[in-house]
Amino acid sequence: MIRFILADIRRFRAGALAVVVLIALSVALCTVVTLQERAVRLGSARAAEKFDLVVGAAGSETQLTLSAVFLQPAPLPLMPGAVLAKLAADPRVAFAAPVGFGDSASGFPVVGTTTTLIASLSPQLAEGRAFARLGEAVLGAEVPMPGGAEIKPMHGTAETGGHTHTELAYTVTGRMAPTGTAWDRAILVPIRAVWQLHGMEGDHDEHDEHDHGDHAFEADESEAHHEHGHVDPAAPIDERFDADMPGLPAVLVKPKTIADAYRLRQEYRGETTLAVFPGEVLTRLYATLGDMRSLLLAIAVGTQAIVVAAILLVTIMHVGARRRQIGALRALGIPKRSIVVIVWGELFLLFAAGAALGISGGYAAARLISALLTARTAVRLPVEFSAADLPLALGIGLAAALVSLVPALVALRSSPAEALRA
Amino acid sequence: MLSLSIRDLEMRFPGLETPALAIGNFALPAGGRLAVTGASGSGKSTLVNAITGLERVKSGAIRWDETDIAGLPSGRRDAFRARHIGLVMQDFHLFPGLSAFENVVLPVRLARRLARPEAERAAMLLDTIGIRRPQQAIETLSRGEMQRVAVARALLSRPGVLVADEPTANLDRRTGDEVADLIIRLAAEEKATLIVVTHDPQVMERLDRRIRLSGGRIDEDSAGTPQT
Numbered sequence: 001m002i003r004f005i006l007a008d009i010r011r012f013r014a015g016a017l018a019v020v021v022l023i024a025l026s027v028a029l030c031t032v033v034t035l036q037e038r039a040v041r042l043g044s045a046r047a048a049e050k051f052d053l054v055v056g057a058a059g060s061e062t063q064l065t066l067s068a069v070f071l072q073p074a075p076l077p078l079m080p081g082a083v084l085a086k087l088a089a090d091p092r093v094a095f096a097a098p099v100g101f102g103d104s105a106s107g108f109p110v111v112g113t114t115t116t117l118i119a120s121l122s123p124q125l126a127e128g129r130a131f132a133r134l135g136e137a138v139l140g141a142e143v144p145m146p147g148g149a150e151i152k153p154m155h156g157t158a159e160t161g162g163h164t165h166t167e168l169a170y171t172v173t174g175r176m177a178p179t180g181t182a183w184d185r186a187i188l189v190p191i192r193a194v195w196q197l198h199g200m201e202g203d204h205d206e207h208d209e210h211d212h213g214d215h216a217f218e219a220d221e222s223e224a225h226h227e228h229g230h231v232d233p234a235a236p237i238d239e240r241f242d243a244d245m246p247g248l249p250a251v252l253v254k255p256k257t258i259a260d261a262y263r264l265r266q267e268y269r270g271e272t273t274l275a276v277f278p279g280e281v282l283t284r285l286y287a288t289l290g291d292m293r294s295l296l297l298a299i300a301v302g303t304q305a306i307v308v309a310a311i312l313l314v315t316i317m318h319v320g321a322r323r324r325q326i327g328a329l330r331a332l333g334i335p336k337r338s339i340v341v342i343v344w345g346e347l348f349l350l351f352a353a354g355a356a357l358g359i360s361g362g363y364a365a366a367r368l369i370s371a372l373l374t375a376r377t378a379v380r381l382p383v384e385f386s387a388a389d390l391p392l393a394l395g396i397g398l399a400a401a402l403v404s405l406v407p408a409l410v411a412l413r414s415s416p417a418e419a420l421r422a
Numbered sequence: 423m424l425s426l427s428i429r430d431l432e433m434r435f436p437g438l439e440t441p442a443l444a445i446g447n448f449a450l451p452a453g454g455r456l457a458v459t460g461a462s463g464s465g466k467s468t469l470v471n472a473i474t475g476l477e478r479v480k481s482g483a484i485r486w487d488e489t490d491i492a493g494l495p496s497g498r499r500d501a502f503r504a505r506h507i508g509l510v511m512q513d514f515h516l517f518p519g520l521s522a523f524e525n526v527v528l529p530v531r532l533a534r535r536l537a538r539p540e541a542e543r544a545a546m547l548l549d550t551i552g553i554r555r556p557q558q559a560i561e562t563l564s565r566g567e568m569q570r571v572a573v574a575r576a577l578l579s580r581p582g583v584l585v586a587d588e589p590t591a592n593l594d595r596r597t598g599d600e601v602a603d604l605i606i607r608l609a610a611e612e613k614a615t616l617i618v619v620t621h622d623p624q625v626m627e628r629l630d631r632r633i634r635l636s637g638g639r640i641d642e643d644s645a646g647t648p649q650t
Binding site: 325328332333335339342416417420 | 471
């Protein structure tokens, strides 16, 4: 039976190949859309899960989340430094880590923070130690610089016309373990170094901090405002924060309990500050993304339907051309069920081959896209099938099985004598 | 060996006034060797289709021994044909992509498992008809060889009757004679009743009995007065 089917497919190999390729392409399209959407959703959810609560200045929730979770370079408004001191002292808070964005080095974001965040992101450093002095830095796992390297931070990024801070070069002291988040591409430095570098702290009181309160070290800062402070690279870091700290764009907060998280979010949603659950903001983003997926998937399924219709047409024509062959099989007394199995099996084999190729091709494509995205953002995007795909796959399989049955039944409608005359 | 008996057979096609075939009474004893002739359109193919069950018969009876195949549903007719009737067709109807051997055993293989004795018999038949390389792809054989393979295929299941529909019409003179020889010889050896539709006078002469069809009726029967 299978020999006969294969011999037949070999005879019509060009057509069979075309059918397989058509099916493979449309199935691959469906697979990529499904897998990629899931990869982005899972990947960013995992990237966000380290940060339960992000507190920033009043503004865009989405921007705050994207900046804190994906380190997307964008000017964020600053909030008063007192917020950090208050959060750090709050008994409901496990830890509160400031983050200061704005600088970069060799295209990698330089983020000012504290050792607490390093300990949270990478409890065990992959190499070296955390920073202990103002002039030291810890690398994310994917920053391609050796330990001990010197990093000259650039204000803003090279593309936005930033300039290099010549006053300070950080020395790399350690490297974090991979986290699968955007922080793998970050260079972490002491927050106070960032403040001082931008003339926001330094010689306490002598400096008018309020002047910088609203537009300090962000990329959009104009040169005229630029006032660089002196930084002593050898000075030990001080991670105690009091009320008269300079402004900062965001604080990452780890509340002690879920109830605390909700209470804190409630409290810090006000006139001047904004508190968000990154996971929740992302979920809202995905709702939009999910609509996109539905649309894409609908297009993909539509494509599939057209392909199936085309294949059906081809098959019916094919069976028309094969009526004599089928007539001959019947003339030889071959049972109808065998003929149905042959015609059905041949088509279904093509469907199955196309589907298998399409699924593996789609999987490979999704892996490739994820790898490319990961290379750019360091956010790991897991490409994986889930149980939710099973009904869809089974549905497509069942449809294919039924559709393949049509030509077989058409083939048996006429008597063998009629078929032989065709 | 099967005997054939036809009674009150009438085959009509839609849109045609006169029946394509009308046979009141006809009998062929088991082991008989019958030639069927007639001009094209005289009903020869319709007769073959009727007696082999390829076409449904609405009126009349066609008995092979005790089985009236006119009364059988199409599935049962297919099964009866597979079991009792060896069919050799003008256009061979072999299946490219398969070897000579595979073509011979195809009807069995597509219906059930091929048993070892059947495989051995297929090899023996191929040897008898002079196919030296049974594994050779069928499309590389000559036309004469192809028709001989078709004969072997028809005989594999030891049918009680061998029906050949213009078996030599697509062959040249010499090859046609060889194939005709083979059919007559093997039908005798295999003890099968033989019915050959043919235009070939040489073939006709070598069969015991000859009928001629005209306008769907038997207008000449070498065995006696045609009964219409």
